Amino acid sequence: MSRISALLLGLCFVLTSAARAAPPPLPKPGGARLDFVPGQVIVKFKTQAAATALKSGRAALANARLESLQGLPFGMDVLRFAPTTKGSLVDDSAATWEVIAQLRSRPDVEFAHPNYRFQFSAVPNDPLYPRQWHYPLIQLPRAWDLTTGTAGIRIALLDSGRTNHPDLAGRWVQGLEFDAADQDGNAQDDGYIPAGSWSRVFWRHGTHVAGIVAGASNNQQGSAGVCWGCQVLPVKVSGRESITLDSLVRGINWAVANGARVINMSLELGTACTVQEMAGLRTAVSVAIANNVTVVVAAGNQAVDAANTSPASCPGVIAVAATTRTNALAPYSNFGAVTLAAPGGGGTHDPRGPMDGYGTGIDCPEDPPSFFSTSVEGAVSAWTTSPTSNDASCYRYLSGTSMAAPHVSGVVGLMLSVNPNLRPADITQLLRTTAQPLAGCGGRCGAGLVNAFAAVQAAREQAGPCGWAPAGQACTFDSLSHYVNSAGVFEETVVAYGRMWKFNLAGQRIGSPVDLRSIPRYANGPCAWAPAGQPCRFETSTTLDYPGIGYVESVGAYGRYWNFDAWGNVWAGSGSDLRSVSRYAQGPCRLTAGTSCRMDTRNLVDYPGWGLIESINGYGRYWIFNAAGTQLEEGDLRAVPRYANGPCAWAPAGQACVFDTRELAVVPGQGLVETITAYGRYWEFDAANNPRPGSGALLSSIPRFR
Structure with missing residues (x-):
């Protein structure tokens, strides 16, 4: 009998009638992550x-x-x-x-x-959140179930600067700010009001915009921001008398150089962004987009076609119109040549009229320069009064496309939080395809109303495995396997969060990620044992292309194993309990009682000079078997120097060292490579057991996994 035959016979016991009738077991305690x-x-x-x-x-x-x-x-x-x-x-x-x-x-x-125990969709406990009518309209609470944003995503606000509002404490990037007008590192909004200016509200404009984009949330204080886990880069572009084009160009350049992934410009000029008139702005915007920065701008408040407004008509920007509480186009909003719409509120912006778009304050002292009206039609966000009332921190209603744009900038921040690999063109396309059409806009609101949940979900569908990690939790994999066929073609497969990703030797994704349940061999095999309503989870997965046998894929899940050929056909014995295999019963399975046996990792490798080797670890230990199923070695993972100094160094004190995945494979051009993921990190070792460059890095920092 050949070595491979002996091994596969050990894996392919005939399934008894009792085993066939047994209902699916549960995953390991705590593995479901459901309350x-x-x-x-x-x-x-x-x-x-x-x-x-x-x-x-x-x-x-x-x-x-x-x-x-x-x-x-x-x-x-x-x-x-x-x-x-x-x-x-x-x-x-x-x-x-x-x-x-x-x-x-x-x-x-x-x-x-x-x-x-079920929970309502994420609803922050900020006392003013119930007044933020604009968030449920765009399905934002459901998006927060997916992510509330990550600090690695920086959103630059080219606006009036920052204030010391408590809802923005910790939201500004520490130590990074820029006054593009004065060209210094102080972006403080000093509340200066030009003499005779009717647009006095502008001079605290940046505080309100910042509160919508990323105001602190779930802190039992004030209002909530869209991407409250993101950070904000304050870029002051307003000088003493106006906003000038040179300030915008400098501001865009600084934001790109300082790590912005999104730029928000809630400002306007009533002229088209043409090569003749706006070459400087067009150049700055195009450079930002070429550097993977998404540029979101207000459509403008003149009730005209946005094609005649800058920066809304600059190529490549996301121009945002404003809608009211009833999902109608706001009466002041520009329209037509826009990407999509977002809530901006009702009211007017006519300096000859009541200007009730500048709404009432909430817990604000009397402050004539703030130009409060009695309107409650606008978006609720942070506000800082003028120096004449001691720069008091409060909140207010404001209406405008200036308020609509930061809704979209915040949603883009959420999208990038689950998939930082998205480029501006990808983001624009996803926002368009997921937007909710608005009959009340009469075709003048672009693709329709931004749908935060659908946009973030669509972004995550295109993300790598770590984009699916629950908010605040480390990225972990169920299995990682390297398959090199007889022609030398390399393929890396990652299973995590109920989905499967494939990459080539260059780290480029092969195809789109797929739900495990959509793959017939898994749907009828391991996934049939997954508890209802939970993702299908693998414990181990290994593949091998063995001469004379061909491709074999072996999966462990829910205390059982399955074997498949290259066409996805299941082998006899698949679905059997791991304990039914004598070497497992005498090895890893002997360390558990009363619960299903599980392995953390399992590998099959055919290495010249070694022959076929099966390597298993679980419960803080490792086992090695030969092709005949004879145990060659067993030991504590911490007794292996490369593990003790690598993955096991991250294990909590007093707890067993646990690997999420481990793979042994001969990689073309690299020889034998051992790959391990554990504690949200990634290690590679060469054939001499030396760690390769980058070992110990966070999984979420590796581009193909993000």
Whole structure:
């Protein structure tokens, strides 16, 4: 018998009828990342007699007693459990998973799952959030379920400068600001008001815009910002008397040089952005876009076609019209040659009229220079009064395309937070295709109303694995495998967050990421065992192209294994419990009791001079088997110097060292390479066990994974 045959026979036991009838087990405790009530289980029995027997204790579980907490419609029950003896199950999350696993293994149980705790879509606790009517209209709370933004995304505001408003504390990039008019590093808005100016509101304009873009949120204070996890670069472009073109050019250049991914310009001039009249501005904007900076601008407040307004008509910008509470085009908003629309509020901006677009203040002192009206039609955001009222921090309603543009800039920040690889053209396209058409705009609002949730979701669909990491959590992979076929073609496959990505040797993505459940062999295999409503998760995945056998893919999930050929056909024995394989039962599976056996990583590699080797780790240990299934070695991961000084150095004190993925493969032009991911980081070792350059880097810092 050949070595490969011996190994594969060990993997391909015939599935017994009992194993075929067994219901899917649960993932490891805590692996689901979903909240539920510990000690409670929702169960439906196949017969009333079975329900009565189990709840009466006549058919109790091995180490727990069940009792009915309450009946539910449709024949379901909420059960709670208590330990039967000292030292048996306690009322905690891990025990809940174990009880459910036992219930699922019973033939008289139709289904059993935790009593999950649901949450409303993310709604910040800022007291003025209920007045921010403009956020639910663009599906922003649902977008916040995906991300609230990351500090690595900088949004530059070319505006009137910054103030010391408490809702903006910590939102400005520390130590980075620019006054493009005075050409110095002080972007403080001093509240200067030109004599006789009717547009007095402008001189605290930047504070209101910044509050919409990225105001501190969920801090039980004031209002909320769109991308409250992003940071803001303050670029003051207003001089003592006006905003000049040279300030804009300098401001754009500084923002690009200082890491801006988005530039917001809520300003306007009533002339088209032509080569003849606006070559300077066109050049600055084109350089920004060429440097991967998305430029978002206000469409203008003159109720004319935006084609006759700058910078709204500059090539490549995202020009934003304003809409009202009823999703109609705002009466002051420019229209036509715009990309899309966002809430800006109602009211007027006619200096000869009531100018009720400049709305009322909220908790503001009397301050005539702020030009408050009684209107509440505008967007609510931060405000700082003039020096005559001691620069008081408060909030107010303002209307305008100046308020519409920062909504879109904030959404772009959210999109980049889940997919920093997006380029300006990609972002523009996604915003257009996900926008909500507006009948009330009569075709004058571009693609329609920005849809924050759809735009962020679409951005994430195109992201790498780390774009799918839950907000605030490290990026982790389920599996990473390297497949080199007999022709020497290299392919890297990453499975994470229920999806699969493929990359070539140059790190370029192959095709689009796909949901595991959309792949038939997985949908009918491992994913059939995933708990309802949860992503399909792999524990291990390894591939091999072995002479005389061809391609084999082996997947471990939910305590079981599956083998597939190059055409996705399942091999006999797939779906069997890992414990049914003797070498696993005597190896990693012996270290667990009462729960399903799981492996952290598993690799098959055919290396010259070694032959076929199977390498496994789990529970802080490693095992090596030869092709005949004979154990060659076992040990603690920390006893291996390269691991002790690498991944295991990041393990919490007192806890076992755990790898998320490990791969051994002969990479074309590089020889044998060992790749490990653990604790949100990435390591590579060469055949001599030396770490390769970049080892230990965050997964989220590696371009192909972002």
